[in-house]
Amino acid sequence: MKVFILTLFLSLSVFAQSSEVSNYLKTLNSEVLKQDPTFQGFNSKRGEVIFTSKHIGKKGKEISCVSCHGNDLSKKGENFFTGKDIDPLSPSVNAERLSSLKSVKKWLRRNFKDVYNREGTAKEKGDVLAYISSK
Amino acid sequence: MNKLILISLLVVGSLYAGIFDSSKKRGVAPATDEFYIKECASCHFAYQPGLLPERSWVKLMEDLENHFDTDASLEPEDNQKILKYLVENSAEKFTNYKRSKKINRSIRANETPIAVTDTRYFIKKHREIRKDLIIQKEVKSLSNCMACHKTADKGSYSERDIDIPNYGRWDD
Numbered sequence: 001m002k003v004f005i006l007t008l009f010l011s012l013s014v015f016a017q018s019s020e021v022s023n024y025l026k027t028l029n030s031e032v033l034k035q036d037p038t039f040q041g042f043n044s045k046r047g048e049v050i051f052t053s054k055h056i057g058k059k060g061k062e063i064s065c066v067s068c069h070g071n072d073l074s075k076k077g078e079n080f081f082t083g084k085d086i087d088p089l090s091p092s093v094n095a096e097r098l099s100s101l102k103s104v105k106k107w108l109r110r111n112f113k114d115v116y117n118r119e120g121t122a123k124e125k126g127d128v129l130a131y132i133s134s135k
Numbered sequence: 136m137n138k139l140i141l142i143s144l145l146v147v148g149s150l151y152a153g154i155f156d157s158s159k160k161r162g163v164a165p166a167t168d169e170f171y172i173k174e175c176a177s178c179h180f181a182y183q184p185g186l187l188p189e190r191s192w193v194k195l196m197e198d199l200e201n202h203f204d205t206d207a208s209l210e211p212e213d214n215q216k217i218l219k220y221l222v223e224n225s226a227e228k229f230t231n232y233k234r235s236k237k238i239n240r241s242i243r244a245n246e247t248p249i250a251v252t253d254t255r256y257f258i259k260k261h262r263e264i265r266k267d268l269i270i271q272k273e274v275k276s277l278s279n280c281m282a283c284h285k286t287a288d289k290g291s292y293s294e295r296d297i298d299i300p301n302y303g304r305w306d307d
């Protein structure tokens with residue numbers, strides 16, 4: 001019984017956290033709709049292009065998200081500059097991913113700056129989140 | 136009489152303890168703050184706060200948006216939390232640790248380095264390392280302590296724990 005309650009509690013808390021992120025996606029979606037009333041929703045294919053295309057980043061070197069996270073998001077990555085291991089980005093193998101809104105916002109802010117040398121737009125953020133969720 | 140012996144033993148014992156306490160600990164105090172480790176060590180080695188003096192940590196934490204040319208910005212309250220930990224455990228507070236003391240002493244009063252690798256003591260200790268051993272993919276840069284100092288995460292940088300990839304042990 002105790003285990004049952006614990007499981008219930010854990011699954012509820014995971015559910016609560018990921019709903020925080022899905023609410024954020026809804027907010028991003030309405031932001032895009034304000035700019036473009038014909039917008040058809042976020043798209044993991046566009047997200048993949050954002051994730052894999054190379055740009056001159058903040059350090060002045062040509063990098064993409066793949067430079068650190070790798071091509072296979074179910075495997076661990078490695079920071080391109082420091083060599084530090086990065087846990088897999090795919091939520092299907094790493095339950096922590098896309099579970100905390102604070103963390104999602106922090107990394108989108110930082111990593112768009114590092115790779116694109118600017119903030120991501122609402123559409124780009126939504127697309128790249130759709131890509132990561134699909135992996 | 137027994138009491139007297141006991142008391143003298145206690146006195147002598149505590150004197151020794153006092154000497155050991157203030158006498159040399161070899162490395163730096165290990166990093167223990169879980170929030171600091173979680174936030175900072177997601178991108179790089181969890182440098183011990185005792186590797187730099189207070190003014191260096193203050194300067195570094197003022198501009199995390201341009202942190203060695205990457206964006207490492209944090210929410211203001213999280214920045215404050217980490218800064219507090221770094222300042223409370225900075226090099227000047229751990230003069231009983233050999234490395235903290237030596238690094239801190241090597242920095243001139245008018246300098247505020249924000250990288251351990253920019254301190255005179257660090258530069259002196261690493262100046263004989265061949266460049267190809269540093270830039271090789273297993274190491275990348277001198278900032279990657281753990282690549283060669285196998286016990287750096289425990290605050291120990293002693294020579295016997297050095298193992299340079301594709302080179303091996305280091306004898307000074």
